[in-house]
Amino acid sequence: MLKTGKEWLIKQRLFIEIGMLGCLILSIVGISFLFFKDANSVKEPSTMMSYLESENQSQSSIELNQIDQSSTSQTEKIYVDVKGAVYLPGVYEVTNDMRLIDAVNLAGGFSDKADQKPVNLSLKLTDQMVIFIPEIGEVGAEETVQETSAPSLEANIVTVTENTEEMTNSAKVNINLADAIQLQQLSGIGEKKAEQIVSYRQENGSFQTIEDLKNVSGIGEKTFEALKASVTVGND
Template identity: 35%
Template sequence: MNQSTQQQSKKESRPDLFYLALAVLFGFGVGGLILILNKRPKLEPIQILPTTTPVLMAVHVSGAVQKPGVIYVARDTRIGEVIDEAGGFSVDADQDSLNLAAYVYDGQRIHVPSLTEVSVQPLEDQDESFSYPININHCSVDDLISLPGIGETKAAAIIKYREANGGFTTVEDILNVSGIGPSIFSDIKELITVK
């Protein structure tokens, strides 16, 4: 009986050895696969940067400058920089007639008067009537004050918005100005333009 027990024990241990060997091989296979996967180079995401090409604006410079004409400048350019691009002031330019620190906007015309240019009418004799519609991209504070519901504070806010944002693209853009609401807009919308 002792011999048959030994034979039976040998038969039972053979499948155990087989499964043990299979488990060891499986472990080596998984371990090798992990090593292979860890040795592959890690891919880093590609970062797409925005283009740095500035959008150019056309500004017409005329009058007492060295090279009058159309100048192409980037957004956030000031009048003084445009005058420099036009070769600077001519010797007879009235350099104090312009705010050189103001921003320009696309399609703007900058006229540099000469010292010898005279106004058509003396200031006291000028007619107070304005021609409507007024272009809110080119008008003065006085032009804006002539509009119903617009005083000095709102006119200054409109000019400030215009200079900070490169002008208005539609008349409805004036609603973005602090203090201009739908009520005022309905009163002035027929009296203003952006063209």
């Protein structure tokens, strides 16, 4: 009888322990479920915020690219011809938002003989513009620089206005009056060819037509074609 009662107590105790263990397991499972549910609920808004931030960054990048493309499309490459009293005369590639001073700097800057007073350094550059920088004391030069149109050159000529009767066109060089230095302002004419032109004029008299330049040694058809629109004999 005592043995039976003892066995019953052991069984009851075992049932109680099993029940407590089951409750503990259920509690752990429940707590874990609540924890992961809360974690997911926090993670979802965080993911949404990251997505929105990514979208905003993408939109900003697109807008910046559009602005850059717009700025690039408004800036164009053009070419200008810098002549006269600069260290490196020649044709230079520039952009249409640059000024005359930029072109002069590309050409090595003003020479020691340059007369800067009549030059409008703020003038905006245009394609095919010819820029002529005068020398100090150059005959007929006023203290202003003007922009004129020369249809034969299809370009804008920036040059010092001439008042002398001999120079009827400020965009052209009179080959019957110009000295060797002035002749060197012409495309393709260096010091040697300029001296040859002066010598030819002294030996044969004035040029009757600009085509007579081809009679000068060293001036062929190609050189003549490059400078014919920039010269005159004074009777046109």
